Amino acid sequence: MSRVLEDSQFIALNSRDVQVNEEGCNQVAAWIEQQLDTLGTKFSNWQDHELHPKLQDSSTLDWIFLIDILNFSFWSDADTKDSGNHPARFGIRYKGKLYMGYWSLCAAVNKALDNSIPITTPSFYADEVCCPDDLIASIFASDTEEQIPLLSERIRIMRASGKALVKYYGGRFVHLLEKCNHSAQKFLEILLRDFPDFRDISFYKGRECHILKRAQILIAETWACFHGQGYGQFDDIDSITMFADYRVPQILWQLGCLDYSPEFGSRLRKSETIAHNDPMEIEMRGCSIWAVELIRLAVNRPNLNAIMIDFFLWDLAKEWQTIGYSPNKERALSSVPSIRVRSIYY
Template identity: 30%
Template sequence: MSLLAQVLPSCARVAEAAQSVRINPDALAAYALRLEPHLPEKLVHSDHHLVGEGETSIAYFLMLDCLNFGSGFFDYWAPYSGETGYFAVARALKDWMVATGPPPPEQLRALTPEAMAHLFHQDHSDEKLAPLLEWFSKACAELAGFLEGPLQGRYSNIIELNNASAPEMVEALTVMPMFRDVVRYDGQDVVILKRAMIFVHDLAIALDQAEEGEIKNLDQIAVFADNILPFFLEANGVLDYAPELKARIASGEVLTSGEPAEVELRACSIHASELLRQAIAARGMAVTARDIDFALWNLGTDLSEEAGQTTHICKTWFY
């Protein structure tokens, strides 16, 4: 069984055994009806992203999703070009990639924490950002090795050498340790793979948008579990948190990556999202997990920006 095929069953096991997070079936059924109008007619990238530039666009999305984490640090991340958080990262990387083109391995390895701060227009002396900038540098060093080795020096080989197949591409990415989003819970592996799946998703949208090709087996991709999805599902009653976990999140406590409650937040989000997809599909609507994620993440991002709304905080390179 491929790693990708293990995401849904491993997360379902967690949902069944979870102690701190519970799925509310009645609320889920009701919310499935409310979610339908928010599902996208077509998945497209916003202009924060670099689309339609062939090899450069593939390099852009591979590097973007190599760095698609840091939510636990975004309170300290300075805006760029009027954008904050993920969109600030995406926009700054787009501007850099347009100026430099696809970076060769030696350029990726030269991206020290200080160089990362310069690329993203951040203050390198800000100690609160130091761990994130270190991880960004480490992630790019891993990408350099991946580009030199499995990709044989060409970013587009992520498609060609993996048969343009979502499961094969996801599996290939997990040779980079920071992409291997697999954790332990109750003595078993839980396969989440947020950044590996979202790269394939992002690339598929970009290729379709630019009419440059397509990726196969995209229906095997699950939602991309971060801190926004559980936050939004809980806000709409689909997830219920135990009082202790609710208090920890409300107080701003930093959860430890891989601790049981943190695994439950992500795994239950994936399982609940799959149940939402099934409920909507049962009414005759063609819907994928990618559509569900798009709607939940955008609605959740809007809600999280309102005063008094709190997502859980976890400082990790998985999201």
């Protein structure tokens, strides 16, 4: 059992305001068994999205690395429409289409590359002379009313991560991968040692608990992009857990896999901004990881791992949000919104 999974089990066993509902997990597992063909394509078709790179080379690895060091905190304070009838939340217009959330990040990076700005080259974004702050700010300048959250933190992380790659790995993500010997757990050790901004570790009831959302998703997206082969080969890929953010825990609650205390539910319904490392936040994230592990165990298929379940649930949550669908009116996404935490970790 990986450290993330051990710590998540500890959180689930000691949690007060979030509970893992084993009956709900078993029901979702039975439903997922009927969806295995769909689940299998969630990772194999990673490159099919219009914004994801199509080439399977080291330049794509650098693209994935940059995206994943910046893939955090895209939820919006805006819930109104601007004068152009576009959502007011942060968005990037690219090739005639407005992208939001994670996709806005991909669109901004791709637009910069199209304009001959080598933004995915670590030695470039590590260099404050070649790549000044105002250039980075212009790359992520919003095409809507709301600007990208935590811009200064994103710039800081780009500098620190780029410098670490230059110092230890010849300025390329591929050389970091070569040190891992196809081990996801060795990869995590390296990231936590040399890249402090991946240290997504919370202190809960006297114990350091590893959550590691961005570190694990960096492994998962590398694996998915390269179809588990070559650069994407990790012999222990099944040791990676789900990625505890704000969207997947919400749909786990909606599906009855998680139960919230009245106090936590009230804080979410009031759209309260909750501090990172608040005990309720830690419980939500840890219990989400453990719930997906119970689902995986209940399905008990060798070709299904937590990554595939996470990708499936994330896509489903976005789809249901778009069409306003809920299988359970008492647990509609609108009745208990996703958690609002400003954090560099998710």
